[in-house]
Amino acid sequence: MNNNNSTWEFGTRQVVYGAIGAALYGAFSYATNILFPLPAAGNISFRPAVAVLIFFGVAYGPIVGLLAGFIGNTIGDGISGWGFYWHWSLGNGLMGMIPGLIMMQITDFKARNDIMKAVGWGTLGIAVGMLFASLTEMFVGGIDLKTALVGYFTPAFIGNLVVTVILLPILMIAFAGVAARRGR
Amino acid sequence: MLATWKYRPRNTFIQSLDPRTRLIFMLCVIFALTIPEIWDYRIVFPLFIISLTLFLMARIEWKDIRRPLLFIFILVFFIVGLNGFVFGRGGPSSVLDPTSPVLFTLPIKIPGTDWGWSVPVTISKAWFSISQIVRMLSMAILAIPIPYTMDPNIYGTAFKRMGASDRVSFTMDLAFRFLPTFTRDLATTVDAQRARGYEMDKLKGGIAAKIRKLAPLVIPVTMQSTVTGEEVIDAMDLRAFGTAPRTWLKDLHYAPRDYVILAFGAAIFIACCVLKWGYGIGGFFVPDFFTKLLLG
Secondary structure: OOOOOOOOOOOHHHHHHHHHHHHHHHHHHHHHHHHOOOOOEOOEOOOOHHHHHHHHHHHHOHHHHHHHHHHHHHHHHHHHOOOOOHHHHHHHHHHHHHHHOOHHHOOOOOOHHHHHHHHHHHHHHHHHHHHHHHHHHHHHOOOOHHHHHHHHHHHHHHHHHHHHHHHHHHHHHHHHHHHHHHOO | OOOOOOOOOOOOHHHHOOHHHHHHHHHHHHHHHHOOOOOOHHHHHHHHHHHHHHHHHOOOOHHHHHHHHHHHHHHHHHHHHHHHHHHOOOOOHHHHOOOOOEEEEEEEEOOOOOOEEEEEEEHHHHHHHHHHHHHHHHHHHHHOOHHHHOOHHHHHHHHHHOOOOHHHHHHHHHHHHHHHHHHHHHHHHHHHHHHOOOOHHHOOOOHHHHHHOOHHHHHHHHHHHHHHHHHHHHHHHHOOOOOOOOOOOOOOOOOHHHHHHHHHHHHHHHHHHHHHHHHOOOOOOOOHHHHHHHHO
16 A cells, blocks of 8 residues: 655544544543453553554554544543543654654555564654653653653553554554555 | 543533633643742642642542542552652752651662662651642642543634644544544444454463454454545545634633633742742742651
8 A cells, every 4th residue: 555645744634544543542542441451560551552553653644643642642531530641642642653754664564574664663652752751740740760761651661562563563464455455 | 331421511610611711720730830840838738729629619429530539649649659758759859858857767678688778768758758749639630620521522622712723623523523433333343252252351371462362352443443534534525624714613702700710820820930930939848847747
């Protein structure tokens, strides 16, 4: 499948897929936060929603990733009843936006090289997004750098990375089939 | 599975406010405490009282709020409060004042070895821990009531009226409308997979295997949503979405009470900045009454 749109285009397609990504991210976050939480190690939690967010970034670009992450995290926290934490929503937005920068170079969603690229950029997105949110917590929550890195960043990074490495390739291969059938 | 917003209309002062007012006031308090780095209990405690008053005025039922409150309290008391109490981390350097009287010394050892170190818990750390907890709660309890008291149908309009573009606001609005559809799709998929023998409650294997076994739920819902997206795009393109500024069905108007709350929020922010940067008031210190209370 070829992406013919420019990386930073913000039209109807980005509005719709940004909204869909956000709603899916919120629904899956709610499902694993509240309904059937996955087993966790220490304070590391595993959220399959993260793989969906990164997939939307990779498939539809950075604007979609940013909107899906920001709005999706707001929705997920909202329906879980946890409130609104702008810095974590923005961190999740960055986590979706950065993998979107590789969108133009992904030409075949089931090719090994393209999947590796997507996972690599997804890892970068997780690192940047969670680092942003954790470091911002220093100003918002008044925690220190060590707590931000050990207590917040590391568990979030590891949990999100494991989920992405496992589920993102499966999502990409499935998407290649769907895109081929639809012809766009 | 039913995933819905916790929102319910209530006849309260909080819900009579414009949603923009509430978001802006919350940001004013967060920025007032964080930008000038306020730790002084004479400022932090009154702000906590204001936040708590607004929280109680929202009149959210205990059965609705207990779970998120428990989550926030665990986070604040154990991760932030305990960390401040034992190590004094997270605040200005004056928290680690070496001349502060020691309350007791906490021996920390690596299990199974004699290696370890002794951590002095001082009055300064104890007071910092209390200040830190109150400071964080002042911000958190302003955020918690939002999903319970703000109509999800108004978020798009609120962000539009706060200066966001039509596209961003419409994305937000559309996301809230898609949410029930996708949660219903997820529920249908769960039921369909269970009918095929998929046992979600008995996923076997390590963490990686369990995550991989979630694919039969995640993939169908995600792929179906991409197909739905193409249909929505076609419908919106046919209606020439994005060619001209949009009108919004719901309209928002500030009432006099909104101006009062907005002015109050701005006054809090400005006062904190002026006190800290103009008069040097607002930094961390241990009040005498606390020292006397602990040392007798």
